[in-house]
Amino acid sequence: MNANDSIKIDELNKPYFVWFEENWIHDDVLHYHQKGQLVYVESGFQYITIEEKIYLLPQNHAAWIPSNIIHKTNSHSEKIKLMIMFADTDKKNPFYDEVNVFSVPPVLREMIKYAEKWSKHLKEDRNETLFLKVLFNELPHFVEHSLKLHICLPKDKRLTKVIEYLHDHYNKEIRLEDLGDTALLSFRTLERIFKKETGLTLSKYQQMLRIIKSLELLSSGNLTISETAYEIGYKSVQAYTRSFLSVMQERPSDFIKNINVSVEKGIY
The missing domain is CATH 1.10.10.60 (Homeodomain-like)
Structure with missing residues (x-):
């Protein structure tokens, strides 16, 4: 999360929230959210620690982090562009309960970039909700062949x-x-x-x-x-x-x- 975080994600009264930063700053602190989150690395590279496993996200890779999972982010990149998308998820679909790291295919990449227009919008927008509902509904299909780019800390x-x-x-x-x-x-x-x-x-x-x-x-x-x-x-x-x-x-x-x-x- 951004070190200058003033937006309380779990207090937002909307099903989705988009957050894009040209130069993401990390506080390297363990935390969690009630919403699940999709982390997309546009440029640079990103480390995410989730339940004592260290995951790497190179450029054009993303990670799905389930709701209420303790994690922290940090990076050695001089500059990193990140898009983070928070979502209330379908409790009946087991996909949303698992961590996934994957290379982002072209269609999903374009959808993520399009969603940047709603970055940091605090009020619910009907078009944003409809668009992101489709994106997250298709997310399990985009990550069917996800890679295991992580190492465990014993x-x-x-x-x-x-x-x-x-x-x-x-x-x-x-x-x-x-x-x-x-x-x-x-x-x-x-x-x-x-x-x-x-x-x-x-x-x-x-x-x-x-x-x-x-x-x-x-x-x-x-x-x-x-x-x-x-x-x-x-x-x-x-x-x-x-x-x-x-x-x-x-x-x-x-x-x-x-x-x-x-x-x-x-x-x-």
Whole structure:
């Protein structure tokens, strides 16, 4: 939420509320809303912490956050454009009870951009209500193939130093067997506890850290694909491309192409 937040979302007497900012400022504080919310990153990149999982939203990605879910937002981007849309949701549809992070398809992107005309409107508008009702009714269909761009923060305190080490050295060659000493556990025990807590093996966790960091770098436009690959610890562009493809279901070149297309169309 904006650090200068003066709008009390849950006090608004309207089913939907649109909030767009050219330069979103974060207070990095855990909070929740009675309404569900759709967070769309127009430019920059955004981190959202939801129930001890850290999600990444690169450019042209969005997240659906269910109502009453504790979360916080923060970003390392110098400037970030965000559209947040709050909505009363259909309690009968289980989709609205789950967190989803997904690449925004062209039709939804245009709908989100059109809704910017109602940004910060405090009074209910019939046209706004009708339009956003359609948008949110179709939202489950837009995210059918959503990606899992998140990493979990384990609750087991024995893993704290291991997580810190992985985050600090994700781009280095790590002898994973040695991490057992960091946690004062055998490697076999560490691997078992780590996967139970995070849903990932140690090597997969490192891979996710690398790919998430590479999305930041690619979104900034300051590094080439080759430079990005070496910056995050891969020894070849081919190895990075294979890893990126397995996580993102597209190649780094496709990811950049989508960003460039958006820029050419004036979306960013």
